[in-house]
Amino acid sequence: MTLRLIQASLSHANGVHALRSVDLHIGAREQVAIIGPSGAGKSSLLNLLATALRPSSGEVQVLGERPWQLSAHQRQRLRARIGLVHQSPPLPPRQRVITAVLAGKLGQWGLGKSLLNLLHPLDIPGARAALARLDLSDKLFAQCQQLSGGQLQRVGIARVLYQAPEVLLADEPVSAMDPVLAAHTLAVLCQHAQEHDVTLVASLHAVDLALTHFPRIIGVRNGQILFDRPASEVSRDLLDTLYANESLQPPPVPETPLSVQIPRC
Known part of the structure; x- marks a missing residue:
């Protein structure tokens, strides 16, 4: 198994139980x-898999390793093999897009090469190619503060594509995009994963996008897995149970694909 949680629980310092066994x-x-x-625990689950958080109890296994039994240096090397796309990418406003994208390799480069890259971008063609997949090659030398929220999310995705990790984890990666752009961006992520044998796990609020692009769906509620099924077996009843008593119900799942949807990779 590439990713495995065994009776993993996570409790925050304020006493909130984010994940339960x-x-x-x-x-x-x-x-x-x-x-x-x-608040179901989706982000907490991804952060455990990314080794960004340590479980309060239980065990995490990633790429055949037990990260919390490794030394700090070994764990950092493991993290270089994991790509994490944030919902709000932590990009400094004045940082140029090319620098943000090339930062995907910092975990693999030595200190000297990383510092040199800050002064002079070392792989302009590589950064441009990653951005081109997301229709952002024209923003290569723009500052991050000049971009919209959706464009910043795509820069964060381009950085992880350039990193070329073995495991790609995405936390609400298209939440700031319109439906057409969100569908296109998820299709790019799925295609990249398929072409490069990458394990892809994404948390999504848009149920229709999840069902359209992903063959396996995991429903999380109150820090526990409510169901884990093929997309074809996720029924309206299951979704109603997953979102029961929520003030905001999940978007309706269309009976036939919408024109803006892109077939699953």
């Missing part, structure tokens, strides 16, 4: 969507 197995090259109401 979660068991999860995700194999190599799988493409999985995690859905559920706000």
